Amino acid sequence: MDDSTAGSNGARQRRQARRAGRPVGHVLGIPIFVNGSMVLLAALVTLVYGNYVRGRLDLPGPLAYVVGFGFVVCLLGSVLLHELGHALTARRFRIGIRGITLELLGGWTEMDRDAPTPRVDALVSLAGPAVSLVLGGLATAAFVALPDRTMAGQIAFQLAASNILVAIFNVLPGLPLDGGRALRAGLWAIFKDRNRATELAGWAGRLIAFGTGMTAFWFYRLGTITLLGLLFVLLVVFTLWQGAGQSIRLARMTRRFPLVDLNQLARPLLTVPAGTPLGEAQRRRSEDPRPGVVLAVSDSAGNLTALVDPVAAERVPVDRRPWVAVDSVARSRDAVPALPLGLSGEQVVRALQAHPAAQYVVTSGEDVVGVLRVGDVAQVLEPRRPERPVKQKEK
Incomplete structure (x- = not known):
């Protein structure tokens, strides 16, 4: 899940609290940070995916976990490319980038100011899902071309599925998702009021969070997903609900800026x-x-x-x-x-x-x-x- 933020409208207020990651380098001059929660997720995915390929491909334990770790590296690369889509598009419109942070449920790009127009806001928002969709397409092509039941084929399949799912989920119209920012841009263009648009997109995000949670419970009762899968989805739901609420709160605060005299x-x-x-x-x-x-x-x-x-x-x-x-x-x-x-x-x-x-x-x-x-x-x-x-x- 992505949560690109700008420097104004409250983002600076959150920066020190959120920037708990360690710097790991620069890509195209953009500082990259990794949050400790990402390390936890990497270990969990390595373990779960290692067990999956060990059973499916009949691999010995150590090699299976090496494959699992390789999948994590590819997944992190996909998240980074998704965020670079936001960052490079923002740069094209002369919006400075303070850094990219990779964390538990994806990453976020910190920009030094808000998009100046609804059009720019929409383009920056949708650039990340567009990158994920392209990566998903390339991984799908690789999966089709590779032999069945091979390590490379399995990693290509998982990367295709994860990137396509990320692209589809991120374009859902509710903050803090990328689709929510695109919705805000559309409402901003209609109402000529960015704060009102942000608040409405935040409430849409809460509806999506609620609907996602209810759907997850339904699939769990049908036996479609496991308890671990349900817990993971509920973690995503909680993050969405919190992010949407923060967007609503910041919009209300920003609307009151003129009262600070x-x-x-x-x-x-x-x-x-x-x-x-x-x-x-x-x-x-x-x-x-x-x-x-x-x-x-x-x-x-x-x-x-x-x-x-x-x-x-x-x-x-x-x-x-x-x-x-x-x-x-x-x-x-x-x-x-x-x-x-x-x-x-x-x-x-x-x-x-x-x-x-x-x-x-x-x-x-x-x-x-x-x-x-x-x-x-x-x-x-x-x-x-x-x-x-x-x-x-x-x-």
Whole structure:
């Protein structure tokens, strides 16, 4: 299964979590990564396919598992070529490629931006299944040409079947499948709204996941597939459901980008001199009538030098706060990322993704006019998301 992603609309937010693979080299200048889950799948396929060819071709155990490993190598090559189909097509339209990662159920191509038009989105999406279909056709021709009941013939048959199945399954019209991205492109062209198209294609993906799961249970009851096969299909279904849900969530978040307004979200500052006891600083803040005030530290000239870390401040026992200087739970102003007033909502979100932090100083020229908490942005983008207790205490 493929899950090509672009750099905007939330992809950067996922990148560090998803990029758990090890770099294994470059193909045509594109970095290739292999996830640990792919190693697990390779071992499982080697074992299962080795047992299959040992019984079908009457091979000794060690040789059968060598054949099984050879099939895995060919399968990985097919997945890589599928992803290169996406990557090279994206390159043709001047979309940068950050890398290709091979993982448990296939792979994904990371692009540095979204397709600029529905047409480009559709072409990039369908390039991968087209490569798989061509590989399936070549493997079918090889199977027909090779003698029956031979190792090469069996590998050609399995590669033909797997590539054709991958091509057919991937063009099903629901995210995160390639066909779902093509559906999104069509809906985008119709509604002129990429986010609405993404959300609808995500719901289509959930319908496909549900239907696939029900079909798998039906085949299992008929005895067509084994319990192991059912479990594998359910793993695919779970992955599809999660990917579709993430697409829906990201579309809803992206639609709310214009609501991210630094003028509205920046919390006011209450500055106290360096050396002020934490308890006294918190007392002053509690008496400040402005909502959501953030404590800051200034030097003798009145210049802002640090911001109080709310988490570190909460960790100080209440009875110790009169004796702990506010400086000890503050972070240097220079270590806090800055966001200038005037950024659009999308620019703010991109900046937060590029420089993750708990809080940011909001500036107007040389002056610091407030502090942006990343939790406040999350509340705008996902208003139904529950707030964390620490943030509640700081309000």
